[in-house]
Amino acid sequence: MRSATVNRLLAGFLVVCLTNLGLVHSAGAAVIDTPLLVQLEDRTAAVSRIQSSLAREDVRKALVQLGVDPEQAVERVLALTDSEVAQLDQQLAKLPAGGDGGWILLVIVLTVLIVLFATGKLKFN
Amino acid sequence: MRRGAAAIWALIWLLASCANRGPVLSDDQFEPDAPASVDLSGVPFFPQETFQCGPAALATALSYSGLEVTPQELTPRVYLPAKSGSLQVEMVAAARRYDRIPYVIPAALPALLAELDSGRPVVVFQNLGLADLPLWHFAVVVGYARPEDALLLRSGRDERETMSAYNFVRTWEGGQRWGLVILRPGELPAADDPDGYLRAVAAKESVSGPATLLEAYRAAALRWPDNLVARFGYAHALQASGDLRAAVEQYRALLVQHPDQIAALNNLADALSRQGCRSEALSTVDRGLAAARDPLRPVLEQTRQEILAAPADRSEPAVCAR
Numbered sequence: 001m002r003s004a005t006v007n008r009l010l011a012g013f014l015v016v017c018l019t020n021l022g023l024v025h026s027a028g029a030a031v032i033d034t035p036l037l038v039q040l041e042d043r044t045a046a047v048s049r050i051q052s053s054l055a056r057e058d059v060r061k062a063l064v065q066l067g068v069d070p071e072q073a074v075e076r077v078l079a080l081t082d083s084e085v086a087q088l089d090q091q092l093a094k095l096p097a098g099g100d101g102g103w104i105l106l107v108i109v110l111t112v113l114i115v116l117f118a119t120g121k122l123k124f125n
Numbered sequence: 126m127r128r129g130a131a132a133i134w135a136l137i138w139l140l141a142s143c144a145n146r147g148p149v150l151s152d153d154q155f156e157p158d159a160p161a162s163v164d165l166s167g168v169p170f171f172p173q174e175t176f177q178c179g180p181a182a183l184a185t186a187l188s189y190s191g192l193e194v195t196p197q198e199l200t201p202r203v204y205l206p207a208k209s210g211s212l213q214v215e216m217v218a219a220a221r222r223y224d225r226i227p228y229v230i231p232a233a234l235p236a237l238l239a240e241l242d243s244g245r246p247v248v249v250f251q252n253l254g255l256a257d258l259p260l261w262h263f264a265v266v267v268g269y270a271r272p273e274d275a276l277l278l279r280s281g282r283d284e285r286e287t288m289s290a291y292n293f294v295r296t297w298e299g300g301q302r303w304g305l306v307i308l309r310p311g312e313l314p315a316a317d318d319p320d321g322y323l324r325a326v327a328a329k330e331s332v333s334g335p336a337t338l339l340e341a342y343r344a345a346a347l348r349w350p351d352n353l354v355a356r357f358g359y360a361h362a363l364q365a366s367g368d369l370r371a372a373v374e375q376y377r378a379l380l381v382q383h384p385d386q387i388a389a390l391n392n393l394a395d396a397l398s399r400q401g402c403r404s405e406a407l408s409t410v411d412r413g414l415a416a417a418r419d420p421l422r423p424v425l426e427q428t429r430q431e432i433l434a435a436p437a438d439r440s441e442p443a444v445c446a447r
Contacts, residue, residue, distance in 0.1 A: 030428040032388040034358040035331035067206030079218035097210030098263040099176040
């Protein structure tokens with residue numbers, strides 16, 4: 001059961017995706033913008049806009065599956081560029097996520113020590 | 126007894142290896158006029174809550190750039206509950222939603238140190254664990270001390286962590302030497318990196334439009350006048366802001382250096398047409414069409430149609446003359 005807000009956001013999201021299918025936006029109808037020029041200059045990073053729109057929807061669903069609030073997921077995907085979307089679409093599961101540091105390390109070190117003591121590989125004295 | 130001996134040997138080995146290596150922050154890592162130490166003491170500190178080092182680090186850098194941002198505000202924008210952490214890509218994307226340009230520095234220690242010299246803290250990605258058992262962590266580097274061969278960080282719950290440069294580099298290399306800097310519009314990175322900077326600006330433009338980026342492109346065009354994207358970006362930002370006269374001037378300057386730049390010919394033709402320069406606009410777009418490759422050809426054809434649909438030659442104003 002989706003809320004009305006989420007539906008409205010999703011509709012907006014699809015509109016933006018579809019608008020991006022055209023080559024041009026901004027100043028005039030037929031003006032070429034700088035992001036497109038960068039994409040044309042950098043042929044290796046060329047991602048078709050159609051591919052990207054499909055990938056955006058995949059990434060949005062994946063974010064929701066990873067526990068992101070559905071409304072936030074829409075906005076988060078809109079903040080990504082085409083090549084970032086392509087990267088997430090292919091590697092989201094593998095990418096490292098910066099979380100904590102300190103205390104997990106402590107837990108691991110303690111666990112390892114406990115195991116070593118328990119198995120008799122390490123002894124006091 | 127045996128353990129005691131082992132401990133002593135370990136200590137000796139440690140001391141010996143410390144003595145053998147030179148400083149990590151050696152002179153060749155710095156600009157010639159860099160100071161002995163930098164401490165950006167004005168950088169705020171947000172003690173991280175469990176797993177929230179991403180939001181905390183990003184809020185630190187955004188706040189120092191003059192915005193009022195809290196980690197709590199960023200958590201729903203970067204945090205992935207199922208991964209108990211945040212992705213680098215989303216850290217960049219979240220920063221893009223503010224009036225700032227998130228810029229990933231070249232992956233090298235001199236680039237990081239140069240940013241600190243320029244007074245900007247650097248959000249870094251570290252592996253605090255092992256290669257096979259990684260513990261990914263975001264922190265903010267706020268300074269260095271060459272005499273101690275150490276870096277200063279806001280990290281986790283530590284407001285002022287001093288980390289030996291050797292340990293820092295080891296953990297930073299684990300994170301592929303990733304460093305993020307928050308630039309205000311018009312502010313340029315310390316490194317001479319036009320491609321990386323312009324990619325960052327264009328990425329922001331692709332999600333938030335060119336409106337606030339005029340200063341960012343202007344600064345780039347001044348610093349790298351021979352760079353095609355810098356010049357084009359400045360001209361296009363002028364055009365998008367409605368300053369057609371200045372845009373025409375910039376496109377013409379660009380076309381002197383890159384005579385067959387199709388996108389520039391197309392946009393110049395559009396700007397000319399909107400200023401009532403119909404015949405000049407037509408000859409410009411035809412020059413582009415003569416050279417146009419596939420992906421842009423339909424755009425130029427559309428521009429030509431629009432020029433033809435515009436009112437026929439008024440007396441052409443002075444701006445049309447080359």
